[in-house]
Amino acid sequence: METILTLNNLTKHYGKVKAVNDLSFTIEKGNVYGILGPNGSGKSTTLGMVLNVVNATSGNFKWFDGSDTTHHALKKVGAIIERPNFYPYMTAAQNLELVCTIKDVDPGKIEEKLEVVHLLDRKDSKFSTFSLGMKQRLAIASALLNDPEILILDEPTNGLDPQGIHQIREIIKNIASGGTTILLASHLLDEVEKVCSHVVIIRKGIKLYAGPVEELNASHGFFELRCEKQQELITVLEGHPDFTSVKEENGLVTGFLKNPLSAEELNTFLFNQGLVLSHMVKRKESLEEQFLQLTANLN
Ligand SMILES: Nc1ncnc2c1ncn2[C@@H]1O[C@H](COP(=O)(O)OP(=O)(O)OP(=O)(O)O)[C@@H](O)[C@H]1O
Numbered sequence: 334m335e336t337i338l339t340l341n342n343l344t345k346h347y348g349k350v351k352a353v354n355d356l357s358f359t360i361e362k363g364n365v366y367g368i369l370g371p372n373g374s375g376k377s378t379t380l381g382m383v384l385n386v387v388n389a390t391s392g393n394f395k396w397f398d399g400s401d402t403t404h405h406a407l408k409k410v411g412a413i414i415e416r417p418n419f420y421p422y423m424t425a426a427q428n429l430e431l432v433c434t435i436k437d438v439d440p441g442k443i444e445e446k447l448e449v450v451h452l453l454d455r456k457d458s459k460f461s462t463f464s465l466g467m468k469q470r471l472a473i474a475s476a477l478l479n480d481p482e483i484l485i486l487d488e489p490t491n492g493l494d495p496q497g498i499h500q501i502r503e504i505i506k507n508i509a510s511g512g513t514t515i516l517l518a519s520h521l522l523d524e525v526e527k528v529c530s531h532v533v534i535i536r537k538g539i540k541l542y543a544g545p546v547e548e549l550n551a552s553h554g555f556f557e558l559r560c561e562k563q564q565e566l567i568t569v570l571e572g573h574p575d576f577t578s579v580k581e582e583n584g585l586v587t588g589f590l591k592n593p594l595s596a597e598e599l600n601t602f603l604f605n606q607g608l609v610l611s612h613m614v615k616r617k618e619s620l621e622e623q624f625l626q627l628t629a630n631l632n
Pocket residue numbers: 347350351352370371372373374375376377378379520
């Protein structure tokens with residue numbers, strides 16, 4: 334696996350605010366990463382640090398194999414971390430020509446990149462006539478002009494209507510399928526689930542989970558149980574090696590699994606302990622429930 338970016342204990346404090354706290358993770362080539370967290374959790378600050386626009390308080394990061402200076406390595410990175418900023422009276426193509434001049438890249442790429450974001454037929458339209466979604470797509474085309482190894486996007490669908498959101502997500506997936514690594518920040522679980530292969534969940538600047546989206550989804554689920562001998566049931570479950578935690582609410586006992594366990598196995602086990610269930614349901618958390626559970630634990 335080729336490593337694109339490594340963060341080591343990256344930390345940013347703004348006075349007393351710990352915007353990013355000891356954050357470490359690695360980005361491997363070819364994957365689509367989502368940094369997922371509620372508003373104010375430190376996503377933009379993290380992107381700002383690795384893009385050299387925010388100075389880290391401590392910790393460090395390394396682009397690629399670390400042999401290049403950050404300044405030089407960033408030439409292989411495409412990023413949109415602010416609202417797209419183009420000249421309204423110039424056309425899409427003219428705006429991209431200007432970007433090519435500034436970035437010193439070949440203007441011969443313009444049409445190809447406009448095609449990627451489905452704007453080729455609007456290349457001679459003025460930027461001022463573009464919808465918000467088209468402006469965002471033009472920004473993506475602009476970030477792609479240097480054929481970056483990695484594309485970084487901060488909340489790429491913010492403020493767009495459902496159709497605009499869908500278009501952007503499809504474009505991101507297409508770009509990824511061509512081999513470009515992607516790192517996007519989002520507060521939308523649904524977005525990360527739909528677009529990303531890997532996720533780093535942060536809250537208050539602290540990493541809660543990093544790994545494949547599907548592994549987060551592959552929780553072994555939980556049992557909802559009811560029994561006359563409620564307290565005994567809780568004690569037995571707490572001592573059972575396959576459960577990670579047990580809670581009780583309104584007479585219903587919920588046991589969360591850390592290993593696979595079938596309803597039959599559990600029922601037999603409990604029966605042998607003298608516990609006869611009046612209610613038993615096995616459920617699997619949706620990713621959303623897991624996300625809420627993860628982020629709620631730090632309240
Ligand atoms: N320039 C700054 N000066 C002071 N505090 C800041 C600054 N930038 C960010 N913060 C604080 O750092 C914390 C993390 O902010 P950040 O913008 O990185 O979060 P975020 O996850 O990107 O949220 P959002 O999606 O709302 O932008 C917040 O508490 C924020 O108020």
